[in-house]
Amino acid sequence: MDVMEVNIISPDNEIFSGKAHMVVIPGEEGYFAAMLDHAPTVTYLKPGKIEVFADDKIEQGPIFFVGGGFVKVTSKKCLIMVDYIKKINEINIKENQEKIEHLKNKAETETSDLEKRNIINKINILESEIGITKDN
Incomplete structure (x- = not known):
């Protein structure tokens, strides 16, 4: 093989x-x-x-x-x-959705552009996890 x-x-x-x-x-x-x-x-x-x-x-x-x-x-x-x-x-869709909502709220009040980008990256990863999980 x-x-x-x-x-x-x-x-x-x-x-x-x-x-x-x-x-x-x-x-x-x-x-x-x-x-x-x-x-x-x-x-x-x-x-x-x-x-x-x-x-x-x-x-x-x-x-x-x-x-x-x-x-x-x-x-x-x-x-x-x-x-x-x-x-x-090990991906928990409900948990990810809760994290996304929390991060979106955090992004709205964040003043640092760098920190906002980091938060947006985290949101994108969590959303990608959800998408991959739904495909399986």
Whole structure:
């Protein structure tokens, strides 16, 4: 079976380390599949879903939501570095909706442009999580 090494890391810890037949990744230009003998690639990740497929029968392994980051793919390895990640099955839509309302209220009173941008980014990530969850 043709498998590649896959590592998903965040600033805090290693999220996933193992072998996979294929990894579907939300690249800057859209989703792409990384497999053994993939052309060397380095790209930004946009918020979206990472799917790890364990074998060539397309048996699905873990599914994650990422808020952004980078991916480096070589012919035998896929290294995914993320700033925010959560397992899809751990996303709570109601909780996210409550957080979004709180953040929107906070954004209305915030005077710092930088802090407003940070709040808007958090809202966008939470909304993306909800969208990904509804798609599954």
